[in-house]
Amino acid sequence: MALTRAAIVELDHRHVWHPYTQHDEWVTKEPLVVASAEGIWLTDEDGQRWMDGSGSWWVSNLGHGYPRVREALHAQLDKAAHVMFGGATHAPAATLAARLASVAPPGLTRTFFSDNGSTAVEVAIRVAYESWQQRGETARRRFVTLEGAYHGDTLGTVSLGSIAAFRHRLDGLLFDVLSIPAGDGATGTGWESEMVDALAAMLAARGHEVAAVVVEPLILGASGMRMYSAATLRRMYELAKEAGALFIADEVFVGLGRTGTLFACEQAGITPDLLCLSKGLTAGSLPFAVTLATEELFDAFRGERPRMFHYGHSYCGNPLGCAAALATLDAFAEDGILEHAALRAEQMRRTTADWRQWPGVAEVRQTGLVLAVQLAEGSDYTDPVGWRIAKAAAARQLLIRPLGNVLYLVPALTITEHELYDMLERFGSAIQSPL
Numbered sequence: 001m002a003l004t005r006a007a008i009v010e011l012d013h014r015h016v017w018h019p020y021t022q023h024d025e026w027v028t029k030e031p032l033v034v035a036s037a038e039g040i041w042l043t044d045e046d047g048q049r050w051m052d053g054s055g056s057w058w059v060s061n062l063g064h065g066y067p068r069v070r071e072a073l074h075a076q077l078d079k080a081a082h083v084m085f086g087g088a089t090h091a092p093a094a095t096l097a098a099r100l101a102s103v104a105p106p107g108l109t110r111t112f113f114s115d116n117g118s119t120a121v122e123v124a125i126r127v128a129y130e131s132w133q134q135r136g137e138t139a140r141r142r143f144v145t146l147e148g149a150y151h152g153d154t155l156g157t158v159s160l161g162s163i164a165a166f167r168h169r170l171d172g173l174l175f176d177v178l179s180i181p182a183g184d185g186a187t188g189t190g191w192e193s194e195m196v197d198a199l200a201a202m203l204a205a206r207g208h209e210v211a212a213v214v215v216e217p218l219i220l221g222a223s224g225m226r227m228y229s230a231a232t233l234r235r236m237y238e239l240a241k242e243a244g245a246l247f248i249a250d251e252v253f254v255g256l257g258r259t260g261t262l263f264a265c266e267q268a269g270i271t272p273d274l275l276c277l278s279k280g281l282t283a284g285s286l287p288f289a290v291t292l293a294t295e296e297l298f299d300a301f302r303g304e305r306p307r308m309f310h311y312g313h314s315y316c317g318n319p320l321g322c323a324a325a326l327a328t329l330d331a332f333a334e335d336g337i338l339e340h341a342a343l344r345a346e347q348m349r350r351t352t353a354d355w356r357q358w359p360g361v362a363e364v365r366q367t368g369l370v371l372a373v374q375l376a377e378g379s380d381y382t383d384p385v386g387w388r389i390a391k392a393a394a395a396r397q398l399l400i401r402p403l404g405n406v407l408y409l410v411p412a413l414t415i416t417e418h419e420l421y422d423m424l425e426r427f428g429s430a431i432q433s434p435l
Ligand SMILES: Cc1ncc(COP(=O)(O)O)c(C=O)c1O
Pocket: 116, 117, 118, 119, 121, 150, 151, 152, 153, 216, 221, 222, 250, 251, 252, 253, 254, 278, 279
């Protein structure tokens, strides 16, 4: 028998531990209880329709339940849901790896499979670090990251990140990185050249110790949707290469069309040594991830048996995930997703053109279909100021999650013209009349 809404909430309150949630607050609120999801719409247990303004934590690039993806999952489920990927292979994984090699920046010919964005980055830093050890360059042990970076929640990826709230009880467990100032909280673009200069100075002094420079291309997501240009991305890549270091592109958020191209690195015309994808790769249907690598890095692990990469998860190469990812790539190839998203991005830019003049707004910025509104008051991640607007948005059936004083929309790339006007209207009016 189906559970009532109240029964679901009761069981949740009694037994569930939610991510990034203070349960003392959670139990005092009426939660959104989702019954179904389609396109940009979530329908709750009371039959009310909500707009998914953050693409369900940035995964739903094609909207919920994209038909191709749904069909591919059904078809694969009838064949095999999962088989171990050590000692066996299968058509979905082999086909997906070949497809990724053909669409990714040229030279990324190898795919390592894992389960989520954090593991995609964990794999990248392990491959980078171990590849130097395998090649006898044992001094290259440091990672360079950008201030405010977010690369995931495993201990390795938290070590790369620098959002204080996510690290503050982990002293002693994390490894040190070389962190580059990246205009934390700044508006405008002046901070970009300061960031590049700081990276150049760091690499001039300590480049010989660096295993890899790790970046979120074009948008530092979790630390406040801080956007920088393709020229800056390219310059950072060039500096890493001049220092003989590897370059890791964490495209977990920005990949799969989010910034206007299939991969953000395309806009800078670069091929990183390692590129991480997850979130949009299965169009929000399954937890799944890949780390793409060059043949040169793959070769560093060849030879005697102990040189192999000692890493793997139970669900590596999951056939359902592979089938969903292939269907997602088919959608980009055949359904005009990027062309449609470009029109919507232009519509978003036009509609929000005067928002920066609104009282209380410090900056409005946009890259592809990511819109960020930075408030004049408040500060970073832990600042509650944005929640007043999220509450006002919820009163308009728009689901958003603030990043401190930054409010953002990450809609499905498939959003219709009418839906986007509607979403911007709800978002804008929540910003103007916070609760
Ligand atoms: C750039 C980036 N890397 C890695 C991750 C971690 O992904 P996951 O939450 O799937 O572990 C995220 C998640 O938001 C991200 O934005």
